[in-house]
Amino acid sequence: MKRFMIVLKYELKEYFTNKVFMGITVVLAVLGAAALFLPRFVDMSDFTGVQVTGGGSGEETDGESGDGEESLYLYVDQAGILQEEALGGMFPGALWQEAEDVDALRAAVEAQEAEAGFVVTGATQYEYYVYNKAMTDRNTAVFDQAMKLFYRMEQSRQKGWDLAEIDAMYDVPITVTEQILNKDSGSNYWYCYMLVIIVFMLIVYYGQMIAVSVTNEKSNRAIEVLVTSTSPNSLLFGKVIAGAMGGVFQMGVVLGAVLLAYQANREQWGGMLDMFLHVPGEVLLAFTFFGLGGYLFYAFLYGAMGALVSKTEDISKSVSGLMVVVMGVYFFSLFQLMNIDGPVIKVLSFLPISSYSTMFARVAMGSVAAWEIVVSFLILAASIAGAGVLGAKLYRMGTLRYGNPIKIGTALKDMRKND
Amino acid sequence: MxxxxxxxxxxxxxxxxxxxxxxxxxxxxxxxxxxxxxxxxxxxxxxxxxxxxxxxxxxxxxxxxxxxxxxxxxxxxxxxxxxxxxxxxxxxxxxxxxxxxxxxxxxxxxxxxxxxxxxxxxxxxxxxxxxxxxxxxxxxxxxxxxxxxxxxxxxxxxxxxxxxxxxxxxxxxxxxxxxxxxxxxxxxxxxxxxxxxxxxxxxxxxxxxxxxxxxxxxxxxxxxLRDIKREYGKNRLMLAAENLSVEELARKVEQEWQDLVSLSGRKKEFLILELKEGADRRGVLAALAASDVEVERFGSYEPSLNDIFVVKVGEDE
The missing domain is CATH 3.40.50.300 (P-loop containing nucleotide triphosphate hydrolases)
Structure with missing residues (x-):
């Protein structure tokens, strides 16, 4: 234990005195926090739906863009049903003008003088003209609604119906008071989604970093001095846990800065990021145990893979198999979030390779008994210890085996021979 | 400490x-x-x-x-x-x-x-x-x-x-x-x-x-090491002359004193001789004294570790 602490301290010092590591931490934290302060300084109302208060006047701007510019939309109404005023209400920030004819409309759109153009050819049909159609273009969807409205208005007028009465009947407001007795999967879905991604990033990014730090000891030939100075268990456990702590520190600082910045600007964001950043305590607790446990489990395996090569450029070959497992679990977990109480996710929540994401997702969104959580965590804890011991043995076995990467099968076989 | x-x-x-x-x-x-x-x-x-x-x-x-x-x-x-x-x-x-x-x-x-x-x-x-x-x-x-x-x-x-x-x-x-x-x-x-x-x-x-x-x-x-050197130097002598080159001295040894010593090796500065059975260093000294050789160096030869190494590893090849 004493030797482990010596290694841990030495390796941690490596991270915390590394200017690049600390620099990246600070830069990411500042950038993350700065992004969340943006709505205070930039009008992001289109995105956030919250109107920015302008220039200290305390008056809210209208729904148009801050600089008052309007986009020009043209129309040709061959059916004689359009109402410019109604269109203006449905397309905020749009200036509607009737074009002389279809050719004039087309020419204006082509010359990019107009944002878009609509040619209404009948009560229920129209043509849409646009120069470049953006992925987020919703003009036709909104115009469809407008056409439906105009159609209803025309029909009501012809048949002498009171459209307001019909609307009131169809769109009667319903009041619901939800009494969720267990979990709200809908709102918890996004926390889980985000946390699965965070653990995945921790594993992939910091796992690689841990593998590099182990390989470096072989490439700089320090390994022979080290394994003859203390036990491989102390060396690998110290190295991997220091790497894991470095990763958690960096991610913690960045996430902490983001969360604090969000808390300070929650109003400006209209609470729209609550679904990501307002994580309930029980989910965080499950994440701490399972997410970090899974991260540690993979960190040891990455450390072991690092010991199988002697050049850092060979690490990608060595960890490719592990990477496939991590990626598979990641995508499978995300897909299975929709079916959180299904049998597959139940099985996965007990496997150490996948419980890091599936068990805490079940805790957050599904039905899970206390014994299941305990059993799953015990399996994960035992697997972490097993991965550590196996990693240390592979590390020891890989000592002095320079040259080509050692295949995991060969390594395990040689380990049994106890060379 | x-x-x-x-x-x-x-x-x-x-x-x-x-x-x-x-x-x-x-x-x-x-x-x-x-x-x-x-x-x-x-x-x-x-x-x-x-x-x-x-x-x-x-x-x-x-x-x-x-x-x-x-x-x-x-x-x-x-x-x-x-x-x-x-x-x-x-x-x-x-x-x-x-x-x-x-x-x-x-x-x-x-x-x-x-x-x-x-x-x-x-x-x-x-x-x-x-x-x-x-x-x-x-x-x-x-x-x-x-x-x-x-x-x-x-x-x-x-x-x-x-x-x-x-x-x-x-x-x-x-x-x-x-x-x-x-x-x-x-x-x-x-x-x-x-x-x-x-x-x-x-x-x-x-x-x-x-x-x-x-x-x-x-x-x-x-x-x-001391014992090994002694063992490897046993019955071996070194000889150098002021008036003869190593080559001339080697020829003289082979022609005139073959019943006393054999040539075991030659270095840049001296010869290494091995006493033959029944001969001793007094006999060699007497022969030297009776000859025209002006002795520069004469004594027991102690092999270097390098010599021993070459001999020992060479024997095994």
């Missing part, structure tokens, strides 16, 4: 390697290697490249496991982890991006020192090896020779009772070699067990009381 450590180093220890066999795959590379060394003495492990020296040392250090044989310290199984050992491996390496003092303290602590002792010892050894000025520098910024000295300081930083040096002189210039020679002499005088392998026979001759020559995985010659 603590009182306990002083007492430990002061007490006599005997490290024995017995019948070590080692195979890599189907190939046996060590065929029963054995030797011993005691406190206050140095053992020179000699052999050509690939003879098995480094493998033997790695087995001693528990880096490799032997297939059979045993290693004993004072008659008990030797467990390297239970002792402070200064090991300089053939494959040198430390942390290039860490400061010299940091990694020395780290290694000393790993080998059982507390941080205060480790720092004192690190500073002491850096000073002893004349690299104190680099203690706060990153290792990679030092010259190769200074890195080598730092590596030696890191080997000795834990105040080891057993010192194992695999080719310690490689990469050192003559000045640095002299510093290392002095350090090794001090370690021996301090009562530590010193084992070192080297190709440079002159260093081995200088320090080692005992030698073990390993050839093709087995010890072909082992014992006290």
């Amino acid at each position: 603590s009182a306990r450590r002083s007492a430990q180093i002061g007490s006599m220890m005997k490290l024995e390697v017995k019948g070590i066999r080692k195979s890599f795959g189907d190939k046996e590379v060590l065929h029963g290697v054995g030797f011993y060394v005691e406190s206050g003495k140095a053992l020179g492990l000699l052999g050509r490249n690939g003879a098995g020296k480094t493998t033997t040392i790695r087995i001693l250090m528990d880096v490799f496991h032997a297939n059979s044989g045993e290693i004993l310290l004072d008659g008990k199984k030797f467990v390297p982890a239970k002792h402070r050992i200064g090991y300089l491996p053939e494959e040198r390496g430390l942390y290039p991006k860490r400061t010299v003092i940091d990694q020395m303290i780290y290694l000393a602590c790993l080998r059982g020192m507390n941080p205060r002792e480790a720092k004192e010892s690190a500073k002491r050894w850096l000073a002893r090896l004349e690299v104190s000025e680099y203690e706060t520098r990153k290792l990679e910024t030092l010259s190769k020779g200074n890195q080598q000295k730092v590596q030696l300081a890191a080997t000795l930083v834990s105040d080891p009772e057993i010192v194992i040096l695999d080719e310690p002189f490689s990469g050192l210039d003559p000045v640095n070699s002299q510093i290392l020679k002095d350090v090794v002499s001090e370690l021996i005088a301090d009562g530590r067990i010193v084992i070192f392998s080297s190709h440079q026979m002159s260093y081995v001759e200088e320090f080692c009381d005992e030698i073990a020559i390993i050839n093709q995985g087995e010890v072909v010659l082992a014992g006290r």
